[in-house]
Amino acid sequence: MDRQRCRTLKVLENRPVGQSEPASRFFELVLEWPGWSRWTPGQFVMVRPDWGAELTWARPFSICRADERGLVVFYQVVGRGTERLARVAPGEEIAVWGPLGRGFAVEEDTPTLLLAGGIGVAPFVGYALAHPAPEKLHLVFGHREPLARYPFAAFPAPVAKENWHEQNPGDLQSFLARVREQVAAHAASGLVLACGPLPFLRAVQAMARDTGARAQISLENRMACGVGACLGCVTPDADGHRVQVCTHGPVFWSDAVNLDPEKPS
Amino acid sequence: MSAPDLSVRLPGLTLKNPVLTASGTFGYGLEFSVYGDLASLGGFVLKGMSLAPREGNPMPRVAETACGMLNAVGLQNVGAEAVIREKLPRLPWRETAVVANLYATSADEFGELAVLLAARPEIAALEVNISCPNVRHGGAAFGQDPEQAGLVTRAVKDRAGKTPVIVKLSPNVTDIAAIARAAADNGADMLSCINTLTGMAVDLERRTPRLANVFGGLSGPAIKPVALRCVHQVRRAVDLPVIGVGGIACARDVLEFILVGAHAVQIGTANFTRPDTAFRLPGEIAALMDKLGIQSLDELRGTLKA
Ligand SMILES: Cc1cc2nc3c(=O)[nH]c(=O)nc-3n(C[C@H](O)[C@H](O)[C@H](O)COP(=O)(O)O)c2cc1C
Ligand code: FES
DSSP states (O other): OOOOOEEEEEEEEEEESSOOSSOOOEEEEEEOOOOOSOOOBTBEEEEEESOOSSSOSOEEEEOOEEETTEEEEEEEOOSHHHHHHTTOOTTOEEEEEEEESBOOOOOTTSOEEEEEEGGGGHHHHHHHHHOSOGGGEEEEEEESSOGGGSTTTTSOTTSEEEEEEOOSTTHHHHHHHHHHHHHHHTTTTOEEEEESOHHHHHHHHHHHHHHTOOEEEEOOOOOSSSSSSSOOSEEEBTTSOEEEHHHHOBEEEGGGBOOSOOOOO | OOOOBOOEEETTEEESSSEEEOTTSSTTSGGGTTTSOGGGSSEEEOOOBOSSOBOOOOSOOEEEETTEEEEOOOOOBOOHHHIIIIIGGGSOTTTSEEEEEEOOSSHHHHHHHHHHHHTOTTEEEEEEEOOOTTOSSSTHHHHTOHHHHHHHHHHHHHHSTTSOEEEEEOSSSSOHHHHHHHHHHTTOSEEEEOOOEEEOOEETTTTEESSTTSOEEEESGGGHHHHHHHHHHHHHHOOSOEEEESSOOSHHHHHHHHHHTOSEEEEOTHHHHOTTHHHHHHHHHHHHHHHHTOOBHHHHTTOOOO
């Protein structure tokens, strides 16, 4: 068994992506290669800079890519943790444990639809790079910020990709209509994978239910430990049992989880 | 100078070192076995278990706070029988102390749990949780009333046979010494303190509580001063070994609790901060003792000049 799964890794790069006005809040963090023997796209890492006692938890990030160049995650500055992370300089060392959880299914011969909302595009970069038949992949990407702030250009050429920039009211509906069309097109013999904000995942879940498509969705619940111990990240499964997203997911078959808001019991 | 002696002798139980992990922060141990050798710990306390499975409280159940966190997990667990069947056989119980943490809503139910768990060779001790702030029945209610605390302690002790009984105290009381005395008078072999402090956090923009349960239990470095105070008071009130819990994150914290009179400690929230925290501690404690010229924990224990 690999006993070295919590490592202290050196930061190689940590810089905003697509810098322009107003300042980009999207960052690419490159860490030295952790020497993993294997990982699956869709898995995540817990990351904790040496930021002192005030911020108690590490932060979970999906793995964007991992190769000899290093371990790469994309993140958006949204709160105290990511604000502090954005200030970490190259050369500093941070604690990293992973790869954690269950990643996306890879089916070589199956046309696979990648549905990404916002920063949810990150794990699909590694997915596409590792896929044995990238020409089978079709990415539909919806985003609010300028395209240059996301790792959209990093997809290998054989991947069919389209992006939908949400700027005006109504754009979201056109994007969702396109998503629905593609889910339906992949329903009979394809595979649908989705990563993005919860309302988007709910929509994809409903489309998969309606069309009978096989779909997987990646959840991003609040996490304290990332290893299944704190029971803080749970989501109800199809039978109503609360299961840990960090170990049973973060990627679930869409009919295996209930994404409706929980009512207090 | 020879390597410092980290062993701890407790009633019915000897630990190779004073580092245990706290209930609810270390799963069933197995979750952490890739981050270190479970057998290198003094012991670990299993997630709180009840007779019947419990689904716990709705989400969100955890919130990060300054130097700590709130949780309102509400004792979600698979039930004692499933723990016995599925988890215990996989634990390295011959090499380290596996402690069962018990939760029930009546003294009778506590007794039933004690019968089930004390019969298991894998279980080195029972820890009675009369201090959980996140459940509506039982939980902290038992830990806030000396009479109830005494009844529950007695119910467990009478059915535990030779298995030592640890009673886990709540800081959410006016007089923790009174509860400690009640537990001691009713057969507790040891006490652990503390469980979490009741607290809350709110979201100003949304005008909502951060936990679905509104209240939760505060843990982490923020509560260490409270835990030290409780250990100090309890040690003065009763002549039982105390296991210190609350905000312990490094070797210095551990030795501070020993100085105040604790026999051993439990590491809780620090397991989330870094999953190998507990595994690194025995070595770091030995190094710090070496530096301070302390040969054994016995030599340090309870020597606070106060
Ligand atoms: C997420 C979480 C779950 C917990 N579950 C239990 C439990 O099931 N039984 C129990 O006796 N204490 C439970 N506790 C309390 C801890 O065991 C410990 O007493 C407390 O967290 C203080 O220690 P710390 O500051 O090192 O975390 C839990 C604490 C946390 C943070
Ligand atoms: S984050 Fe702790 S159980 Fe999933």
